[in-house]
Every structure is written in structure tokens, then in C-alpha cells.
Amino acid sequence: MSDKQDIHWLCRPATIKKLWIIGIIILVITVGLEFTIHPHAYFGVDGWFGFNAWFGFLSCAAMVLFAKLLGIFLKREDTYYDD
Amino acid sequence: MMINSALPPGLILILGALFLPSLVGNARKTAMLLLPVLTMYLIWAVPDGVQLTVPFLDYTLEPLQGDKLSRLFATIFTLMAFVGGIFALNQKSQIELMSAYAYAGGAVGVAMAGDLVTVFIFWEFMAVASTLVIWSARTKESYGASMRYAIVHLFGGVILMIGVIGQIYHSGSVEFSAMKADSWWTWMLLAGFLINAGAPPFSSWLPDAYPSASWSGSVFLSAFTTKTAVYVLIRSFPGENILIFVGLYMVFYGIIYALLENDMRRILAYSIINQVGFMVTGIGIGTDMALNGASAHAFAHIIYKALLLMSAGAVMYEINKRKCTDLGGLYKAMPLTMVCGTIGALAISGFPLTSGFTTKTMIASAAASEHIDYAWFLLEAASAGVFLHAGIKFPWFVFFQRAPGYVEREFGAKPKDPPFNMKLAMVIFAGFCIGLGIYPEPLYAILPYSVDFEPYKPAKVVHMLELLLFSGFAFFVLLKMMKRTLTITLDFDWFYRKFFNLLHEEFVIKHGGAAFAAFKSASLKRVDTIIKHVFKHHGPEGILARTWPTGSMVLWVAILLGLYLIVYYVL
Numbered sequence: 001m002s003d004k005q006d007i008h009w010l011c012r013p014a015t016i017k018k019l020w021i022i023g024i025i026i027l028v029i030t031v032g033l034e035f036t037i038h039p040h041a042y043f044g045v046d047g048w049f050g051f052n053a054w055f056g057f058l059s060c061a062a063m064v065l066f067a068k069l070l071g072i073f074l075k076r077e078d079t080y081y082d083d
Numbered sequence: 084m085m086i087n088s089a090l091p092p093g094l095i096l097i098l099g100a101l102f103l104p105s106l107v108g109n110a111r112k113t114a115m116l117l118l119p120v121l122t123m124y125l126i127w128a129v130p131d132g133v134q135l136t137v138p139f140l141d142y143t144l145e146p147l148q149g150d151k152l153s154r155l156f157a158t159i160f161t162l163m164a165f166v167g168g169i170f171a172l173n174q175k176s177q178i179e180l181m182s183a184y185a186y187a188g189g190a191v192g193v194a195m196a197g198d199l200v201t202v203f204i205f206w207e208f209m210a211v212a213s214t215l216v217i218w219s220a221r222t223k224e225s226y227g228a229s230m231r232y233a234i235v236h237l238f239g240g241v242i243l244m245i246g247v248i249g250q251i252y253h254s255g256s257v258e259f260s261a262m263k264a265d266s267w268w269t270w271m272l273l274a275g276f277l278i279n280a281g282a283p284p285f286s287s288w289l290p291d292a293y294p295s296a297s298w299s300g301s302v303f304l305s306a307f308t309t310k311t312a313v314y315v316l317i318r319s320f321p322g323e324n325i326l327i328f329v330g331l332y333m334v335f336y337g338i339i340y341a342l343l344e345n346d347m348r349r350i351l352a353y354s355i356i357n358q359v360g361f362m363v364t365g366i367g368i369g370t371d372m373a374l375n376g377a378s379a380h381a382f383a384h385i386i387y388k389a390l391l392l393m394s395a396g397a398v399m400y401e402i403n404k405r406k407c408t409d410l411g412g413l414y415k416a417m418p419l420t421m422v423c424g425t426i427g428a429l430a431i432s433g434f435p436l437t438s439g440f441t442t443k444t445m446i447a448s449a450a451a452s453e454h455i456d457y458a459w460f461l462l463e464a465a466s467a468g469v470f471l472h473a474g475i476k477f478p479w480f481v482f483f484q485r486a487p488g489y490v491e492r493e494f495g496a497k498p499k500d501p502p503f504n505m506k507l508a509m510v511i512f513a514g515f516c517i518g519l520g521i522y523p524e525p526l527y528a529i530l531p532y533s534v535d536f537e538p539y540k541p542a543k544v545v546h547m548l549e550l551l552l553f554s555g556f557a558f559f560v561l562l563k564m565m566k567r568t569l570t571i572t573l574d575f576d577w578f579y580r581k582f583f584n585l586l587h588e589e590f591v592i593k594h595g596g597a598a599f600a601a602f603k604s605a606s607l608k609r610v611d612t613i614i615k616h617v618f619k620h621h622g623p624e625g626i627l628a629r630t631w632p633t634g635s636m637v638l639w640v641a642i643l644l645g646l647y648l649i650v651y652y653v654l
Contacts, residue, residue, distance in 0.1 A: 008487050027553065034549075038542065039542040042459065043456050052463075053549040053550070053552075055550070056553040057554070057556060057557045059467050060467050060554045061557055063339065063342065063464075065564075067339045068564055071570075074573040075570040075571070077569065078345065078346075078406075078570055080581075
């Protein structure tokens with residue numbers, strides 16, 4: 001797959017870079033949409049600006065890290081139970 | 084026996100299923116499609132209230148009763164059998180198809196049962212039928228998994244039976260209705276129901292068993308057992324506080340284990356526990372909106388989870404590979420499967436315009452309006468986690484991740500979209516995922532309580548988009564940490580798959596120690612001496628092994644007769 005023509009357009013580095021840029025623009029727009037709405041906060045902190053954005057990102061990061069940590073203790077070869 | 088009305092629809096589906104293997108070719112395919120249609124008609128013909136009574140000992144059983152909650156679950160179970168049947172039309176295993184339909188019939192039977200005894204009978208019938216569905220994949224793995232599955236469910240059945248008997252004995256009635264976990268027998272009932280829901284500590288039966296079934300078997304398995312458990316919990320333990328904690332545990336257990344998993348169908352199996360966790364939390368909150376949310380979510384979940392497992396099943400059907408480390412780049416070879424799988428993945432994540440958004444958000448809203456802050460924050464974090472482990476991880480590792488042509492190069496496989504009937508089943512369920520996302524009113528109309536819920540408020544949509552898109556951002560930022568490895572993750576089943584074996588080896592063989600070794604060598608020596616002895620006398624050179632000529636026998640007879648004569652005359 002050294003020939004550039006053979007690489008599927010979705011896999012070309014240039015496309016991937018464009019996808020990242022588009023993705024980040026969408027993220028910014030989504031947070032920007034908060035200016036147009038009037039949310040009803042139930043618990044206080046959920047009314048902060050961009051709450052769902054940073055809360056979503058941080059909880060995902062925490063879950064990935066926790067899984068990684070648990071994996072250190074609980075991961076085994078996938079032939080573990082094969083006798 | 085007194086029968087006031089027709090047979091329960093669940094029983095009709097079971098009886099029909101038993102006839103399926105006697106049909107061949109198109110007749111069987113037609114029967115597979117008509118049977119659920121007939122069952123659906125019968126379900127909707129059942130009016131509200133008890134329709135059938137059967138005297139049993141001193142009690143009156145009510146095998147058939149109708150209300151909104153029963154009809155909702157019976158409807159989705161039957162719809163699942165119908166579309167699952169379309170998907171499985173080219174499954175060659177007769178036993179699997181028969182068991183899967185009978186299994187669906189058992190679930191419909193539970194959903195329409197009016198008393199505890201009938202619930203228990205259909206419940207145990209489901210355990211047997213689902214074991215057969217797993218077993219009928221006919222691999223060494225599926226055999227072991229089906230046996231472990233059967234043992235866990237028979238154990239759960241015993242606990243449930245103790246609860247049923249205790250409840251009948253103490254209340255004097257077989258009635259199946261709302262109760263409180265305030266006595267040992269009601270706790271037993273609750274525990275029996277929760278084992279089937281995939282609650283801790285026995286959650287591991289589910290990811291152990293379901294992915295071992297065939298490409299079509301796991302589609303059926305994903306739907307019935309856990310959601311029947313959700314139904315009985317809604318019916319019998321609404322507002323039971325402990326369910327909030329059990330549910331929240333299940334939600335995060337599913338996410339964490341799915342993040343660590345490499346097998347695509349095990350990822351989806353863990354995510355069943357995660358999703359059922361949302362429903363169990365809703366049941367624990369117990370308000371009308373929460374119970375509506377749990378019911379609606381169960382309905383939507385059966386559809387998108389079956390869709391996800393169909394797309395995974397299609398990949399299995401085409402290339403017989405399950406591990407993320409073996410997959411990737413399939414989007415070009417299997418475009419329709421990829422699109423349907425992605426729709427299922429968006430729906431499970433609760434993306435706006437999908438059925439997950441119009442149903443699951445009801446549960447979080449119920450937590451918010453009850454001001455249960457920890458439940459709301461944890462459910463929000465979990466919604467983000469669903470997108471992470473199922474919404475992106477599943478389609479990414481199966482269909483993307485690598486450049487197209489990987490499986491073709493590595494395994495010489497020629498993947499393409501599956502046969503027409505399998506594509507049709509996926510398209511139907513993908514249609515439901517989007518249809519119920521855009522127009523949820525028909526579903527809201529059949530929920531157990533009247534619905535006062537507007538999912539598409541601008542604030543709700545923006546918040547959900549923020550939550551999900553930033554979870555997606557986290558996925559790609561942390562992609563390096565999510566690299567798949569050829570591993571499994573230990574779970575509670577380790578105790579019965581490994582620990583007890585180790586104990587057995589430790590105490591039976593090793594710790595016999597010196598005494599055991601001495602006994603063994605002495606026994607062997609004794610056996611050796613006996614063999615040598617026998618060989619000496621009966622072997623080729625042995626004195627007792629010689630053939631005796633007839634003449635010598637005549638001589639001996641003559642001698643004996645002579646001795647006899649002598650003795651006779653002398654005396």
C-alpha cells in the first residue's frame with residue numbers, strides 16, 4: 001500500500017487531519033449552542049457553562065483510567081480458561 | 084380444570100415452536116414468520132384483567148391476565164421473535180430455532196402471568212430453552228458455557244422457588260403483585276429475579292454464555308432473560324431503594340469490563356448489563372416517570388441490542404472472527420452491516436433522533452425530578468460511558484480501526500454484506516431505532532402510566548450532544564490507551580471456573596503428599612506382584628496353562644474309579 005492511490009480516501013493522513021479539524025469545530029459549535037438555550041439546573045453545578053462537555057470528557061477519562069488500572073490486576077491471556 | 088378463555092399466547096408460541104422441526108423448507112420458514120404474528124394478534128386480543136383461572140391444590144392460578152405493562156413486554160418479546168426469526172431463517176440448527184422460539188414463548192408467558200406459580204413455571208422453562216440455544220452452537224466452548232449457564236440459572240431457580248413458596252405460605256395467596264423486600268422470603272424472590280437480570284455478584288454468567296452461542300443464537304439470547312427480569316421487578320418491587328444501588332453498580336460494571344474486552348460480542352454482552360443497570364435504577368426510583376422510563380428503555384433496548392448483535396452476527400457469519408484484534412476495515416466490504424451497526428450504536432448511546440434518546444433520558448429525568456443527586460450524576464457519567472464502550476468502541480474496532488482489506492489479507496476471507504433476509508432484519512430494526520427516536524408517541528401510548536414527557540426540549544438536546552460528542556472526543560484522545568490486547572478479564576466466574584478446580588487439585592492430589600505417594604506406590608507394587616504371579620502360572624510357560632491330553636484325563640478317571648472300588652471293598 002505504498003502507492004498513494006491505493007490508500008482508501010478515509011485512511012489518508014490528509015483526510016484524517018481534516019476529520020479532526022471538522023470534529024473540533026463541531027465540538028466548539030455544540031458548546032456555543034449553550035448561549036441560545038435556557039437550561040433548568042436541578043443541582044446547581046449542572047447549570048454551569050459547558051457542564052455536560054467537561055463532565056462527559058472527564059468521566060470518560062476517569063473510566064478509561066480506572067479500567068486500565070483494574071486491567072493490571074484482572075487481565076489474563078485469552079487462553080486462560082482453555083484446558 | 085376450568086378454562087374461561089383461550090390458552091395463553093406464550094403457550095401457543097411454545098407449542099408452535101415444538102412443531103417447527105417437523106416442517107421443512109418453505110413450510111418451516113412460513114411457520115417461523117406466521118407464528119409470532121399469530122402470537123401478537125392473541126396478545127392484543129387479551130382484555131384487561133384475569134382471563135383464565137386454573138385450580139391448583141388450594142389455590143387458583145391465573146395463567147393469563149392483561150394490563151398495559153404485560154402487553155408492552157409481551158409485544159416487544161414477540162416482535163423480537165419475529166425479526167430475530169427473519170434474521171435466523173438460514174440457521175441450519177433445528178434445535179436452535181425451536182429453542183429460541185420456545186424461549187420467546189416462555190418470556191411472553193411470564194409477561195402475561197397473573198400468579199407466582201405460573202411466573203415460576205415459565206421462568207424455569209426459559210432457563211431450559213435458553214440453555215439449548217447456547218448449546219446448539221455445537222462447539223466445545225458453547226457446551227462448557229451452556230453447562231455453566233444452566234448451573235447458575237438452576238441455582239437462581241432454587242432461590243426463586245424458596246421465595247415463591249415462602250411468599251405463598253406467609254401471604255396465603257399466589258398473587259403476583261407489588262411487594263416490599265422486608266422478609267427473608269421476599270428477599271429470596273428479589274435475589275432470584277436479580278440473578279436473571281445480571282446483577283452482582285453473578286453478572287458474569289451473561290458475558291460468559293451469550294457470546295458462545297451461534298451467530299443468530301446470541302441475537303435471541305440478548306432479548307429475553309434480562310428483560311423478563313426487568314418486567315418482574317417492575318411488577319413486584321417498584322421503588323425498592325436497594326435497586327438504585329444495584330442498578331448503578333451494574334451500569335459501571337458493564338462499562339469498565341466492556342472497555343477491557345477484546346471479543347466484539349462480549350463487549351455487547353457487558354453492555355447488556357450496563358443497559359439493564361439503567362432500567363434497574365429506574366425501578367429503584369419507582370415514580371411513574373421512572374417506571375415508564377424503565378419500560379420504554381427495555382422496549383428500545385431489545386431492538387437496538389438485537390440490531391448490534393445482528394451486525395456482529397453478520398460479521399461472524401461472513402468471516403467467523405470475533406476478536407477486535409482480528410477485525411477492522413470492514414466498512415468497505417460490508418457497508419450495510421456497518422451502517423446498521425452504527426445506527427444501533429448511536430441508539431444505545433441515546434443520541435438525539437434515536438430510540439435511546441427518547442427512552443433512556445426518562446430515567447435520568449426521573450432521578451432529577453426526585454432530586455436524587457448521586458443517581459443523576461452517576462447516570463450522566465454512565466451515559467457518557469455508554470457512548471465510549473458501545474457507541475464508538477464497537478463500530479470503531481469492528482468496521483474501522485484499520486484500512487479496508489485487512490481481514491482479506493490476514494485470513495483470506497471474502498466478507499460481503501450477509502444474505503437478503505439478514506439484511507432485511509437489520510434494516511427493520513434500524514428503522515425502529517430511528518422511527519422511535521423521531522416519533523416516540525406510539526411507544527409512549529402503550530407505556531404502563533400516562534406520559535408527561537417531552538424529550539426534544541432544546542436544552543436537553545444540546546446537553547446530550549455536548550455529553551456524547553465530548554465522550555467521543557475523549558475516545559479518540561485516549562485511543563492509544565484503548566489498544567486491544569489478546570486478553571480476557573477475570574470476573575466472578577473465576578471462582579467456579581478456576582478457584583474450585585485449584586482447591587480440588589490442592590487438597591485431593593498435592594496435599595495427600597507423602598502419605599498419598601506411599602499408598603500409591605504400595606498399591607502399584609501389590610498389583611504388580613499379582614500380575615507377576617498370574618503370569619508365572621498362567622503365562623506361556625506356566626504350569627497351569629498347559630493343555631492336557633485326553634489320554635491323561637482317561638488315566639486319571641481310571642485311577643479315581645480304581646480308588647473308589649478299593650475303598651468300597653475295604654469298607
